[in-house]
Amino acid sequence: xxxxxxxxxxxxxxxxxxxxxxxxxxxxxxxxxxxxxxxxxxxxxxxxxxxxxxxxxxxxxxxxxxxxxxxxxxxxxxxxxxxxxxxxxxxxxxxxxxxxxxxxxxxxxxxxxxxxxxxxxxxxxxxxxxxxxxxxxxxxxxxxxxxxxxxxxxxxxxxxxxxxxxxxxxxxxxxxxxxxxxxxxxxxxxxxxxxxxxxxxxxxxxxxxxxxxxxxxxxxxxxxxxxxxxxxxxxxxxxxxxxxxxxxxxxxxxxxxxxxxxxxxxxxxxxxxxxxxxxxxxxxxxxxxxxxxxxxxxxxxxxxxxxxxxxxxxxxxxxxxxxxxxxxxxxxxxxxxxxxxxxxxxxxxxxxxxxxxxxxxxxxxxxxxxxxxxxxxxxxxxxxxxxxxxxxxxxxxxxxxxxxxxxxxxxxxxxxxxxxxxxxxxxxxxxxxxxxxxxxxxxxxxxxxxxxxxxxxxxxxxxxxxxxxxxxxxxxxxxxxxxxxxxxxxxxxxxxxxxxxxxxxxxxxxxxxxxxxxxxxxxxxxxxxxxxxxxxxxxxxxxxxxxxxxxxxxxxxxxxxxxxxxxxxxxxxxxxxxxxxxxxxxxxxxxxxxxxxxxxxxxxxxxxxxxxxxxxxxxxxxxxxxxxxxxxxxxxxxxxxxxxxxxxxxxxxxxxxxxxxxxxxxxxxxxxxxxxxxxxxxxxxxxxxxxxxxxxxxxxxxxxxxxxxxxxxxxxxxxxxxxxxxxxxxxxxxxxxxxxxxxxxxxxxxxxxxxxxxxxxxxxxxxx
Ligand code: GLN
Ligand code: ZN
Numbered sequence: 001x002x003x004x005x006x007x008x009x010x011x012x013x014x015x016x017x018x019x020x021x022x023x024x025x026x027x028x029x030x031x032x033x034x035x036x037x038x039x040x041x042x043x044x045x046x047x048x049x050x051x052x053x054x055x056x057x058x059x060x061x062x063x064x065x066x067x068x069x070x071x072x073x074x075x076x077x078x079x080x081x082x083x084x085x086x087x088x089x090x091x092x093x094x095x096x097x098x099x100x101x102x103x104x105x106x107x108x109x110x111x112x113x114x115x116x117x118x119x120x121x122x123x124x125x126x127x128x129x130x131x132x133x134x135x136x137x138x139x140x141x142x143x144x145x146x147x148x149x150x151x152x153x154x155x156x157x158x159x160x161x162x163x164x165x166x167x168x169x170x171x172x173x174x175x176x177x178x179x180x181x182x183x184x185x186x187x188x189x190x191x192x193x194x195x196x197x198x199x200x201x202x203x204x205x206x207x208x209x210x211x212x213x214x215x216x217x218x219x220x221x222x223x224x225x226x227x228x229x230x231x232x233x234x235x236x237x238x239x240x241x242x243x244x245x246x247x248x249x250x251x252x253x254x255x256x257x258x259x260x261x262x263x264x265x266x267x268x269x270x271x272x273x274x275x276x277x278x279x280x281x282x283x284x285x286x287x288x289x290x291x292x293x294x295x296x297x298x299x300x301x302x303x304x305x306x307x308x309x310x311x312x313x314x315x316x317x318x319x320x321x322x323x324x325x326x327x328x329x330x331x332x333x334x335x336x337x338x339x340x341x342x343x344x345x346x347x348x349x350x351x352x353x354x355x356x357x358x359x360x361x362x363x364x365x366x367x368x369x370x371x372x373x374x375x376x377x378x379x380x381x382x383x384x385x386x387x388x389x390x391x392x393x394x395x396x397x398x399x400x401x402x403x404x405x406x407x408x409x410x411x412x413x414x415x416x417x418x419x420x421x422x423x424x425x426x427x428x429x430x431x432x433x434x435x436x437x438x439x440x441x442x443x444x445x446x447x448x449x450x451x452x453x454x455x456x457x458x459x460x461x462x463x464x465x466x467x468x469x470x471x472x473x474x475x476x477x478x479x480x481x482x483x484x485x486x487x488x489x490x491x492x493x494x495x496x497x498x499x500x501x502x503x504x505x506x507x508x509x510x511x512x513x514x515x516x517x518x519x520x521x522x523x524x525x526x527x528x529x530x531x532x533x534x535x536x537x538x539x540x541x542x543x544x545x546x547x548x549x550x551x552x553x554x555x556x557x558x559x560x561x562x563x564x565x566x567x568x569x570x571x572x573x574x575x576x577x578x579x580x581x582x583x584x585x586x587x588x589x590x591x592x593x594x595x596x597x598x599x600x601x602x603x604x605x606x607x608x609x610x611x612x613x614x615x616x617x618x619x620x621x622x623x624x625x626x627x628x629x630x631x632x633x634x635x636x637x638x639x640x641x642x643x644x645x646x647x648x649x650x651x652x653x654x655x656x657x658x659x660x661x662x663x664x665x666x667x668x669x670x671x672x673x674x675x676x677x678x679x680x681x682x683x684x685x686x687x688x689x690x691x692x693x694x695x696x697x698x699x700x701x702x703x704x705x706x707x708x709x710x711x712x713x714x715x716x717x718x719x720x721x722x723x724x725x726x727x728x729x730x731x732x733x734x735x736x737x738x739x740x741x742x743x744x745x746x747x748x749x750x751x752x753x754x755x756x757x758x759x760x761x762x763x764x765x766x767x768x
Pocket of ligand 2: 444614654655656739740741
């Protein structure tokens with residue numbers, strides 16, 4: 001029971017594979033092309049490759065510094081399956097729980113803290129029976145041992161598992177899954193005992209719920225749960241040593257709670273949170289005493305971003321941590337799940353930019369360097385620290401990082417740039433300009449991305465199709481989509497976004513200040529990956545980005561064509577963003593580029609522009625104290641982007657979630673003329689929030705769920721629309737649209753669904 005915690009480790013490693021091997025294997029299994037044993041063996045091969053790679057990069061083979069953080073789909077689902085909360089006898093069942101099948105709907109999916117990763121939300125009620133239903137985690141540890149690795153199993157901790165779960169349908173009103181903690185703990189105990197018996201020295205329990213102020217539970221409730229959980233697990237006799245990791249923000253007062261238990265190591269996010277005991281993070285003497293007996297694992301390497309960063313400053317933080325405990329280890333602030341594998345996989349990147357970056361493998365190298373410094377003293381790593389500092393200062397002075405013209409323009413902004421004419425005035429001007437009927441119908445922007453569209457884009461990338469050929473293929477698609485919408489009788493049309501690979505990358509590719517990667521995939525959920533762009537320099541728009549497509553689309557119809565842009569917050573949220581200046585400044589640079597784009601769209605005859613901000617809610621800080629400042633800059637950047645639009649130009653925005661209540665003040669402050677928002681899955685409950693809030697601008701609560709192929713009937717759409725129409729107060733306030741873009745849907749269901757939507761709208765207009 002006394003093997004010390006490894007001096008250097010990471011909280012987790014990307015599991016999708018350097019070339020998305022896991023994605024391919026899992027999808028082949030879903031298509032029936034490979035069987036379960038084959039999928040298992042591909043998973044095992046990936047795990048082995050990960051262990052070997054991590055050892056090669058400097059984590060030890062036999063000191064528990066290599067975490068076992070593999071998952072076939074999602075780590076929250078894995079924990080829920082392990083404790084029997086989600087039944088899954090085999091892999092087929094497991095994926096059915098994640099994705100739904102004929103017998104059960106998919107579990108709900110939502111964002112993992114303030115990252116872009118989505119986890120599956122287990123449903124737990126008073127009836128849920130906990131038992132150790134899967135020992136996969138033990139088997140994977142044994143597999144590692146058989147390969148000569150003494151690794152560290154990782155599992156989502158009991159408090160986080162319950163805090164992230166939602167009440168089952170059978171649960172009574174007001175029930176919270178965390179109420180089941182006492183019954184869940186024995187299952188964790190049994191698992192820990194099994195891991196100890198298998199020879200595990202250390203086990204990592206991830207407890208990010210303990211840092212969040214955005215959960216239904218209060219900090220006091222979470223603290224009480226942590227005290228109960230780690231009090232009980234700490235008292236177990238035959239157990240591995242426990243490492244409780246608290247990534248994504250500061251533990252604050254909960255550090256004292258954990259310190260008072262018998263857990264041996266505590267992981268602190270020192271990228272987001274301050275050193276305990278420093279200003280603003282006071283420690284009581286009893287906690288100080290308790291901490292002296294713990295290993296403090298300093299998460300000083302940013303697991304959430306791709307910058308090489310200030311290694312010397314990171315090392316200095318470990319020095320401060322040593323004043324609290326003689327036992328200090330270095331780690332990443334979060335799992336490396338959020339970053340791509342390896343900068344060396346991006347030979348096309350500018351060498352200078354590449355030297356500023358650290359993806360997962362480089363971050364592991366940084367951990368190994370700092371661990372060496374902890375053991376051998378600072379002088380042993382002088383050279384490495386100096387190199388990192390040199391790269392950092394190079395980044396500050398490199399051309400493109402600070403562009404005077406961009407900075408001057410930002411500095412000259414005045415409050416008037418952030419405001420439009422009063423809404424009433426805009427509303428009247430837009431009514432005259434657009435002549436829209438009651439309950440105008442529209443869509444959110446994208447139409448199905450067909451194989452043909454994707455093939456044309458791939459052919460362009462490979463040089464098999466020239467620019468002109470590509471343009472004519474996209475124009476043909478736009479023209480089809482426009483005719484279809486006219487035939488369906490929609491009122492406000494879109495061009496369908498066929499030219500966009502992704503709603504952020506498309507803009508990143510057109511703007512200065514961004515770089516894109518080739519292999520920089522990051523898991524978004526399950527087998528889905530995204531390739532975030534890198535926002536490294538001052539952002540400006542060398543040329544119009546969307547204008548020609550929109551102009552062409554408008555030329556095909558006399559109905560208003562909506563221009564379609566991605567907003568500054570979403571562009572930031574779905575990219576890796578420079579960390580050398582406030583996000584607010586970066587957002588305003590993006591906003592100015594969008595502002596110019598809107599002016600050019602107006603020039604091209606576009607009278608409605610939608611600026612999508614689906615990520616507005618997602619970037620909301622976990623700590624309440626930080627939320628007002630965030631909402632302030634995020635809203636300002638949207639207002640700056642749209643503030644130059646003519647009074648008669650109608651500005652729409654689209655938000656991808658139904659928690660209207662949480663951000664209502666922000667939504668109101670965006671001052672968009674029309675806001676479309678997801679609502680179908682909540683059966684339009686948001687409409688009541690909208691009414692209660694007194695929101696009086698145009699609003700389009702989505703009338704059907706685009707995440708499912710199900711076609712909504714005219715009758716059900718009519719009913720939903722009637723509910724919505726009765727709830728909103730303003731005349732001409734209600735818009736009719738689906739929940740989100742249609743790009744992942746097929747044409748058959750899209751056409752029928754939209755046809756039903758238009759028919760239902762007509763029925764409600766006519767009072768039928
Ligand atoms: N305009 C985008 C689309 O329709 C919006 C997507 C989104 O909200 N995520 O695809
Ligand atoms: Zn959406």
